[in-house]
């Protein structure tokens with residue numbers, strides 16, 4: 001079996017099984033967590049609006065510290081946007097999704113995708129360097145942060161190399177690219193990357209709980 | 218061709234002009250990536266070359282390789298070069314049969330000991346010697362016996378070079394390649410299903426010219442022909458770069474000649490000379506007629522998933538298994554939540570007991 005066959009076959013199979021099992025495990029586990037009954041009298045009835053409101057307000061950059069954290073906000077948004085464009089709208093990626101999901105959607109021109117991949121990669125490297133050097137960020141970062149960032153950098157880097165046929169034979173570059181994504185799949189449910197599944201439900205939950213206490217989230 | 222004739226004389230008797238011969242030499246030299254200054258050397262060496270004795274063994278194969286080489290097109294200098302070797306044994310082409318044929322093989326081996334070229338097409342079955350025999354001799358025995366006195370072995374076609382179609386899963390005959398068995402001789406793998414005719418004559422021309430085997434890649438293939446992928450030299454490459462793909466074989470993209478990656482083209486991972494040398498006297502090659510490359514020159518090409526599956530698509534995708542994984546995840550989630558609750562209740566009880 002060649003490295004590429006391994007990456008497209010067994011490695012894909014097991015990494016996906018771990019990814020799906022892990023994500024559902026953590027979501028179900030979190031949903032079923034018990035909270036002690038709140039015995040206080042509710043200030044007001046809280047509901048959907050509070051939850052959705054919190055999702056919106058906490059995703060918007062405007063708040064007290066805005067000036068000091070503008071860099072993170074801008075780069076954060078740009079990075080996520082660039083990542084989505086790269087992952088979801090590159091022709092060969094859509095073929096990959098189609099082989100798993102059974103349906104496809106139109107691709108964006110390669111030039112746009114390549115640009116966004118380069119942007120995503122550059123931002124991530126900049127953020128990684130900043131994390132490793134910024135006194136406060138350094139203090140609040142643990143191994144999980146570094147592993148998660150590096151596991152996002154690798155697929156971007158290897159993907160650009162594979163697309164441009166730089167640094168090796170295409171089959172080897174493609175295999176390494178796939179394996180780097182599979183490493184990310186395996187890590188995903190167990191590290192901070194899980195925020196992509198947890199962020200919005202967590203914000204929603206915070207919103208309803210604040211609402212009950214009469215606080216505007 | 219008489220035995221005492223050299224190649225130059227023979228070609229002249231066949232009506233090949235000096236000019237035509239030089240043209241062939243410069244084409245061969247450029248195919249072999251030799252500098253233009255080497256053309257004279259190639260011409261001189263080829264013209265004075267004596268006919269090397271060639272023994273051709275066919276094992277588990279479909280005769281497609283022989284067809285490709287011998288019936289490629291009307292007599293060209295390439296095919297005459299092929300005629301010019303002394304093909305002392307080839308059980309598809311030779312007139313003799315049975316014991317007479319085997320005698321010819323033994324005679325050629327004795328007469329040219331240490332000097333003859335052994336060409337093999339087809340894979341060798343190890344599962345049972347009876348799966349493929351010639352004159353009652355198993356392929357394995359015949360290969361070992363004949364390779365002993367050979368100067369070099371040329372494995373023609375993907376079956377001989379890598380196992381090919383006979384080796385495709387589940388490999389019922391236990392087929393292996395020549396290099397799986399012969400380890401003490403120089404082996405040149407001329408892969409392809411079938412290989413391009415001019416590649417084999419190119420390898421022969423190199424051997425006749427320099428008396429050595431050409432530079433080989435990590436899979437034992439001449440880098441002059443197998444150094445680049447089909448994709449590297451494909452005329453549809455600009456469409457690939459721009460992300461313009463044909464989605465079906467008869468959509469607008471297909472009509473406009475866009476890249477066939479989505480339709481399963483294996484050009485990016487296939488090392489062969491089709492895109493430059495082409496087939497049928499340089500007429501065209503599969504991509505030229507709108508079909509993707511199958512990757513026939515690569516090991517295991519039959520087992521890399523469907524020919525129509527894009528290379529970037531996974532070879533695995535079972536919705537049932539993923540649903541099973543989701544169910545297992547849910548069970549784990551419920552289990553761990555229950556365990557957490559039990560721990561929590563226990564802790565509450567203990568703290569209530571402590572404070573009371």
Ligand code: SF4
Nearest residue numbers: 448451476477482484
């Ligand atoms: S048709 Fe095949 S070989 Fe040609 S550019 Fe497209 S993928 Fe590459």
Ligand code: SF4
Nearest residue numbers: 489491510511512513
């Ligand atoms: S185009 Fe591909 S499949 Fe066709 S002969 Fe060449 S290497 Fe083989």
